[in-house]
Amino acid sequence: MLIYQEKDYNAVSRRAAWIIAAQVVAKPGCVLGLATGSSPVGTYQQLVQWHKQGDLSFAEVRSVNLDEYYGLAPDHDQSYRYFMQANLFDHVDIDPENTNVPNGLAKDAEAECLRYEQKVAELGYADLQLLGMGRNGHIGFNEPCGCFPVMTHLVDLAESTIEANARFFASAGDVPRQALTMGIGTIMKARKILVVVSGEDKADAVYKAVCGPVTPEVPASVLQLHPDVVLVADQAALSKLTEAVQ
Numbered sequence: 001m002l003i004y005q006e007k008d009y010n011a012v013s014r015r016a017a018w019i020i021a022a023q024v025v026a027k028p029g030c031v032l033g034l035a036t037g038s039s040p041v042g043t044y045q046q047l048v049q050w051h052k053q054g055d056l057s058f059a060e061v062r063s064v065n066l067d068e069y070y071g072l073a074p075d076h077d078q079s080y081r082y083f084m085q086a087n088l089f090d091h092v093d094i095d096p097e098n099t100n101v102p103n104g105l106a107k108d109a110e111a112e113c114l115r116y117e118q119k120v121a122e123l124g125y126a127d128l129q130l131l132g133m134g135r136n137g138h139i140g141f142n143e144p145c146g147c148f149p150v151m152t153h154l155v156d157l158a159e160s161t162i163e164a165n166a167r168f169f170a171s172a173g174d175v176p177r178q179a180l181t182m183g184i185g186t187i188m189k190a191r192k193i194l195v196v197v198s199g200e201d202k203a204d205a206v207y208k209a210v211c212g213p214v215t216p217e218v219p220a221s222v223l224q225l226h227p228d229v230v231l232v233a234d235q236a237a238l239s240k241l242t243e244a245v246q
């Protein structure tokens with residue numbers, strides 16, 4: 001695992017955007033695995049800026065998102081489809097037909113998970129998968145549990161995740177209780193994984209993911225087994241890790 005320690009959120013965003021832009025320039029038709037949450041917002045802003053300056057094109061890029069709240073319509077302002085449109089897709093030249101997010105309104109969640117997994121497989125999995133990290137070490141919406149879920153599946157969100165994400169909703173009661181998420185297996189099939197993390201509230205999760213045992217109780221710890229992971233984090237998110245090695 002390659003770790004970049006950056007001074008703050010803006011520096012994390014710039015570094016992550018460089019890595020994604022390099023991937024797109026090297027392979028214009030690449031498959032980008034994309035993430036939501038506050039962590040990648042700055043990264044997307046930087047990519048949009050380079051696109052507007054004429055330095056970066058997404059015309060041939062295909063994208064697959066990690067996850068979606070189950071029960072939210074694509075035009076709900078807290079759905080991850082809406083997030084992607086607002087933060088990236090509406091501002092760059094990506095073909096809307098080439099963007100993929102699980103359908104949060106699918107009646108048959110199991111069939112939707114299978115369809116989505118097959119779509120990602122058809123595309124050959126991600127060349128580069130962008131990830132944030134939950135405070136409990138979740139990636140996508142793979143919550144701490146007794147095993148590593150392999151494929152796209154319906155998940156019950158952990159109470160701590162509902163609390164953490166309540167800041168985006170009117171109240172915790174409005175946060176959906178379930179989500180559709182790529183499995184750990186789907187994520188691990190990406191050729192390269194880029195993790196962006198910032199803030200002290202992630203320090204414990206980062207420490208456990210990097211230095212702790214590989215365990216489904218800390219889903220991000222599985223990344224220790226991937227051959228090409230880049231972690232870009234600010235000093236606050238790395239504070240526990242740096243303390244431990246000093």
Ligand code: GLP
Pocket residue numbers: 035036037038039040066067131132133134135138139140141161165
């Ligand atoms: C959500 C998303 C994750 C994201 C996590 C952290 O639960 N499903 O993909 O990594 O939140 O979010 P944030 O970056 O806002 O801390």
